[in-house]
Amino acid sequence: MRATELSIAGAWLFEPATFPDHRGSFTAPFQGPAFRAALGFDLTVAQANQSVSARGVIRGVHYADVPPGQAKYLYVASGAVRDVVVDLRVGSPTFGRSETVELDAGSMRAVYLAEGLGHAFQALTDDAVVGYLCSAPYAPAAEHGITPLDPDLDLPWADGPDPVLSDKDRDAPTLAEALRAGALPSWDDCRAWYAGRS
Template structure:
């Protein structure tokens, strides 16, 4: 498995090998040893999630309070997505930076996002299935969102595909409003969490 850091610290792209023969194919989208070699610690999995989305559906931008935060490792089991990472960590050298990666069921590429990073995706095909490994369980009071249509972020959603949002995501604040409200995680808290994970 190939592991490549993205331009936002704490975000990684993992590319597994697919083995195909006359029966079909086999892929391991998450491999513990490869993850540990890349990041220096094991991924704790407290919850697994599965979402099914119609073409155009946007989920996010979501993040959790740090500590403890919620790291995510996700791949597409069916269909395809435009996956977006946003650095929401106040004080980070890349605060506000956005990076997008296209993921699909054919390549089985996966993205890892550390605690404090914002995450969103847009389904590019009907019945797109995304599987997530989450480092902590869902805690409603600690979960937050940023508007995926924030004009200042200008997230790179697919051209010609109308975004379909939940009421909650449509009502989420802009990055500037969340910053002004003191609702974002700090770079210091996220770095402390990383140091704790690495022992």
């Protein structure tokens, strides 16, 4: 498995090998030893989630308070998505920057994002199935969002009909509003949390 850190610190792309034969194919989208070799620590999995989305659906931008935050390792089991990582860590050298990776069931590429990073995706196919390995269980009081339609973020959503969002995502604050409200994680708090997990 090849691991590559993206331009935002704490965001990684993992590319596993796929083994096709006359029956179909086999892939291990998450491999603990490869993850540890790349990042220097083990991924603790406290919860596994799966979503199914129709083409055009956008989910996110979601993040959690740090500490404890919620790191995520995501891959697509069926279909394809445009996956977006947003640096929401106030004081980070890449604060407000986003990075986009296309994930699909054919390549089984996966994305890891550290605590404090925001995450969103848009389904590029019908019945796009995304699997999430999460480092912490869902904690409603600690979960937050930024609207994925924030014009200042200008996220690269695919052209097409009006995007389908939940009311919660559509009504979420912009990055500037969340910053003014003091609702974003800090780079210093995130770095302290990262240092304690290895």
